[in-house]
Amino acid sequence: MTIRRRTAALALFAPLLAAAPLAAQELRIATGGSVISLDPHFYNATPNNAVSLHLFDRLGMRDAQSRLQPALALSWQPISETEWEFKLRPNVTWHDGKPFTADDVAFTIARTPTVPNSPGGFAGFVRAVTKVEVVDPLTLRVQTRGAYPNLPSDLSSLAIIARHAAEGAATEDFNSGKAAVGTGPYRFVNYRANDRTELARNESWWGGAQPWAKVSYRFISNDGARTAALLAGDVDVIDQVSATDLPRLRRESRVALAETQGLRVIYLTFDRSRREAVPFVTDNAGQPLPRNPFDDARVRRALSIALQRDALAERVMEGTATPTGQWMPPGTFGYNPEIKPPAYAPDRARALLAEAGYPQGFRLTLHSPNDRYPNDAKTAQAVAQMWTRIGVQTQVDALPWASFAPRSARQDFAARLTGWGSSTADASSMLVNILGTYDRARSTGANNAGRYSNPELDALRDRALATLDNERREALLREAVAMAEADTAMIPLFMLTNVWATRRGVTYEARMDEATLAMSARPE
Secondary structure, three states: OOOEOOOOOOOOOHHHOOOOOOOOOEEEEEEOOOOOOOOOOOEOOHHHHHHHHHHOOOOEEEOOOOOEEEOOEEEEEEEEOOEEEEEEOOOOEOOOOOEOOHHHHHHHHHHHHHOOOOOEOOHHHHOOEEEEEEEEOOEEEEEEOOOOOOHHHHHOOOOOOOHHHHOOOOHHHHHOOOOOOOOOOEEEEEEEOOOEEEEEEOOOOOOOOOOOOEEEEEEOOOHHHHHHHHHOOOOOEEOOOOOOOHHHHHOOOOEEEEEEEEEEEEEEEEOOOOOOOOOOEEOOOOOEOOOOHHHOHHHHHHHHHOOOHHHHHHHHOOOOEEEOOOOOOOOOEOOOOOOOOOOOOHHHHHHHHHHOOOOOOEEEEEEEEOOOOOOHHHHHHHHHHHHHHOOEEEEEEEEOHHHHHHHHHOOOOOEEEEEEEOOOOEOHHHHHHOOOOOEOOOOEOOOOOOOOOOHHHHHHHHHHHOOOOHHHHHHHHHHHHHHHHHOOOOEEEEEEEEEEEEEOOEEEOOOOOOOOOHHHEEEO
16 A cells, blocks of 8 residues: 556657646646535535545544544543543634634534435434533533444544534535535635536645645546546646556656555445335346345345456456455455455356346346446446346446436436445445445435345444454454355445546645545645
8 A cells, every 4th residue: 555656758648748837826636526516414425525625624634544633623532431522623713714613513413414315425424423512612522322432533524514604504505605614725716516616725724724726626527538638738636547548647757646555445236125126127028027136145146256356457447456355455444354356156156046046147237327436337338248148138327427326326226336435444434334224313324325234234333333442343343344245245346546647746645545635736
């Protein structure tokens, strides 16, 4: 998990590189992920979170290696088994000049699980909280329903918002800028959905003024178009660098690359919300199946072992991904070294389908975004070909992320390709938010679009999260990882390598959480 920068010369692209110097104190970013809202609690997706990090601070902030550091909270400590005390940073002001206090944190925690129409919010991060007490303007005490050692980490996943600006505000009020009043290093200027966000430097930020007076955070979904914009001098930083472009960019002397092992797994999941007919699944004659085939573990396992993960990583991703059988990379908390990528076994997959009652297979549509993850639609097409070879005739419907995300959250799809980045570098994030049984009252499964449910896995997760001893807690998380794999709760494909490219004159610190931040870019 090291950061590497590579530069060299490439005559082919030299004429395309603008000779003009960087615009003074302005940083132009092109991102491959669409920012669908500036409401920082509306949707837990990396593009949304990355932009919100410019506007809103957290109690703790993650560094490039996802290690938790003090931010709005200077310190935190347990004062009993079920109560934590947070000491807040003094002399912090909101963008409008009003003082930041503990009451704003209490307001944020209360609002987080109540955001209407959220396709997948942050409720899982406050699920353990039973009471919040404002002791004084800079002291907060948070009670939990039991021992909960992950509380500082979980609460540091929440963007802290201002009560005076956001109380009663709707998501649209953040998008318009009315409620987008933060304490972060940048201020709101303008937001246009599926286009760009424009920001201005917060001169009074507690962390010190940033080098960029202006930031343009632009959405360019097409990989080639992002690279072309960089080479033409239209932007200074791009993320999700296409694997196809990497060999050429590595030879370009006026482009620098920043790379690191990522925390995002690309995976497949199935609809488990229906017991009978499932949309986009039929028999070979085109008639709905009488029961949900994905309720049968043999079908899920067959679809998993029908996949050549090495081929997906090497050919589709061109070496910018690592095959996996779980959702965390080595070295992170809860990674289970015993869980290997499932071996490719097409004959066994056909036998499992026959045992489950589908000797002739069935027909399926796999839905995927086409502009969210590197090679997402291309990966879906490769998966479809592999499934078709074992008799599951699969076609792909690839959609823009802005359409895919809300439809996925409504359980519109039978099978979907998507991704999850465990930004806390802790296996429990997936267990709470994706694989946890969907339960609004308990704030679990907030992003569980497939509605997978395994009470035994839920119970094991809860035991882990209530265990104070780190070694024992990690052992329980590893056990949960093994249980999820045995049940084929989801089908992990590969872990991404995160890659950014910058123009000459700008350096970038690669981040494991893949967030593209102006704060990680510096003028040389």
